[in-house]
Amino acid sequence: MNISKAEQKTLHVLARGGAILVEKNEKGKIIEIDCVTREGWALADCTLSVFQRLRRRKLIASRNGGPYRVTMLGRRSVRAQLDNRM
Numbered sequence: 148m149n150i151s152k153a154e155q156k157t158l159h160v161l162a163r164g165g166a167i168l169v170e171k172n173e174k175g176k177i178i179e180i181d182c183v184t185r186e187g188w189a190l191a192d193c194t195l196s197v198f199q200r201l202r203r204r205k206l207i208a209s210r211n212g213g214p215y216r217v218t219m220l221g222r223r224s225v226r227a228q229l230d231n232r233m
Contacts, residue, residue: 150224153192154201158217158225160184160193161207166214167198 150158161167164185169177182193198215201207206221217225 151197151200153194153197154206155226157182157190157193157197157201158206158221160190161215161217162222162225165190166216167193167207168214169209 157167160182166183168181168183170179170181172178177195177198180193180195180198182190182198184190198207201221202215204220206218206224207215208218209215
């Protein structure tokens, strides 16, 4: 599957325990998203268009009205990255 660099970075954060929090308007349409790592940091590369592409490809999903998290297909699609922690 052809996944862009921003999509890869977002999937990697989600695979490590992050989540995407959405804000909807009164009609239920998603107007703003925040991608948060498991440590609580915000990811700037995760835009609304990246979010929509990941959701359309079923790489992320929300369950029971909760935050969006990576699916099994998303975990298989993400490429391995080195962890910068020491």
